[in-house]
Amino acid sequence: MLEKTDIEYEKTILIGLITKDQDEDKSKEYLDELEFLAYTAGGEVLKRFVQKMQMPNPKTFIGSGKMDEVRVFVEENEVGTAIFDDELSPAQQKNIEKILRCKIIDRTNLILDIFAQRAQTSYARTQVELAQYEYLLPRLAGMWTHLERQRGGIGMRGPGETEIETDRRIVRDRISLLKKKLEKIDRQMEVQRGNRGALVRVALVGYTNVGKSTLMNVLSKSDVFAENKLFATLDTTVRKVVIGNLPFLLSDTVGFIRKLPTQLVESFKSTLDEVREADLLLHVVDISHPSFEDHIASVQNILNEIDHKDKPTLMVFNKIDAYEPEVIDEDDLVTEKTKAHYTLQEWKKTWMNTTNGDAIFISAINKENFEAFRKMVYEKVKEIHITRFPYNHFLYDEYTE
Template identity: 55%
Template sequence: MFDTHKPLETAVLVALITQKQTAEQTKDYLDELAFLAETSGVKTIKSFTQKLEHPDNRTFVGKGKLEEIQTFILDNPVDCIIFDDDLTPSQVRNLEDSFKEIKVLDRSLLILNIFSMRAQTAQSRVQVELAQYQYMYPRLTRMWSHLTSQKGGVGMRGPGEKELETDRRIVKDRIAFLKEKLEKIDKQSVTRRKERDRLVRVALVGYTNVGKSTLMRTLAKTDVFAENKLFATVDSTVRKVTLGNIPFLLTDTVGFIRKLPTMLIESFKSTLDEVREADILVHVVDVSHPNFEEQIEVVNATLADIKAADKPMVLVFNKMDRFSPKDSWMEKAELPEEDEVFNGAEEVMIPVAVRRKTALEYLKKTYLSQKADYVAFISAETGENVGELRELLYTLVKEKHYFIYPNWVGVPLSESADDFGDGLAG
């Protein structure tokens, strides 16, 4: 018997600690980069960090760190080097000269590779292909060598591998063709969305891998693809859901991420229109993630960029079953008196259950009073507090629905049959 499985590619990761990025943040970003690599089918075997005020103009890292990486590569089987920031065309050329046959990728190229793997519909495939060409155009001198049939693997899923296209005019013509093709698809999407104008539209948004698809499956009671990988959802999915006797459309959208490539945002304009044109946004947050507050900021910034930040929004803290309080919250939160915990025992240790409850109350107080109009704390996977979220959504959807249908006779959610989802594909 022979093993026909293709061995995983191996990679080393590289990131900088700068004045704008602490060592702790860099570690978290490298963990995310490793998850991105894993999603692409690449195994991380080593991470390198260096403290610099700003990236080196020639090779991103300094000369000493570059030699350290080269030494490691000589002694270990490494297929590619992945940098946590975007590289300039000159940096790519210099690094490829330094590492010879080792592939050099940056964060944007890795994300583009994942999108190319995940794209299922004709629209998303065109969107990703356009983003790939726009990324590669300024890097044309060396990038096209990656598209030959002799090199494969992560980062090499280029938009075309039939011939070596070195003529900038040909690439520009291809970009123009893809834009024209995408415009036609966008017009069809606009027509479909207009047909839904008589229904309230709710869009799920959030950082990638926070549980949007799982929540979609729970609320719509229908099968929606969900996986513990980044960007499991690239194509928007629309389902018709009924709460009480009020129907509305629920859309699962592509997840956001730190440093999401600009060309992806531009080419996914039509997909993001589902967010722009929604009546209500449901911002899903993975409360179990140690840096979920930064992820909230990333999503809010992206929503502002696409001019969708002014809509009614429900902030949903998901994965409460995995929630673990931070020590920094416990310092700010009002802990119970010692005798309330252990009847005046000399050495008081706050039990996990008490810490969790106290931190949860602190989060509710913080976000309800300062940062969000509507807040829910749930676990989409276990169903914890999902009923409360349904009640909240019912109240918001009913208000919008009555604006469209003033004479509608509503049925209280508690008196209606179980809400259900229809297979209305988007």
């Protein structure tokens, strides 16, 4: 349940589908995540609308009957925004706006909006602006239909240029300019990474809101912004950390999410560069989330896209303090035991076997099992350090607190 505050939230509704590729449970899970995204962006969800279809309606995403139901609710409750769980085509967005007469956004647009709110540095703002323009370009026709008339009158006869073409040219020019700006900053950041010397680099990766920034703060004794909202951190933060007598660089990266807009994967290339160039990945997982295994798979997919193959990885299962398995009554002879009923001990055994022991279960916020985690990171970093500085290995034989 989301907390109520004095902040005035925008009235929103959510719209999703149950399809052959997305069953009822998966649809509910995606809409739960979409509601958290809406809350993060400043929206209050009044209702969810879900329809079972083979595939989205190419004109209006949902069927006409369901659309009428949505329209009535929007009018009666003065809803300001309808949020769709999947990316809408420009034509769908235009058609839906005509029917509902309220703001229509999709999951991609919502994520871009949150990124725009969260971007702090000039670099992050440039990345977000580029992604927004790339999302906007194919949708200009639907947004500016009233400008599509050719200019006429004295001096304006002939082919001329329509308003929409002018807007498209302006947007394309802006995209080109932003790409050049990012390339320049990327080169500067590459030099900065090169100037960090030969220190071992460790990168925190994981789904959004799994506690990476909290872990960063505890490990590096710093004060990186952390909050129980999605995408609290956009800018890559790098800190020098010393465990025992062994120094290394630790970077906190932007959280991943399912259905992550392709524009953002490309725009946040520098964040992913930190992952590419890391010697060790700490893959942080929220064990208390019922779909944490899906989250692991989503992160793994994005990491595979950026070619991180064969990179040493330590699975860090965080938030063990919040983990609560479903309980089966002793007299219940019908309910079959599933992973939802696993105890922490059963999960530990499962993941220790899956990762050949490269897994640890902690609570960053309560520092539970934290010394064991520090020691594990120390041993992993030491292995890499010894291969890089073979003559100094005698300095790091034993872990010291």
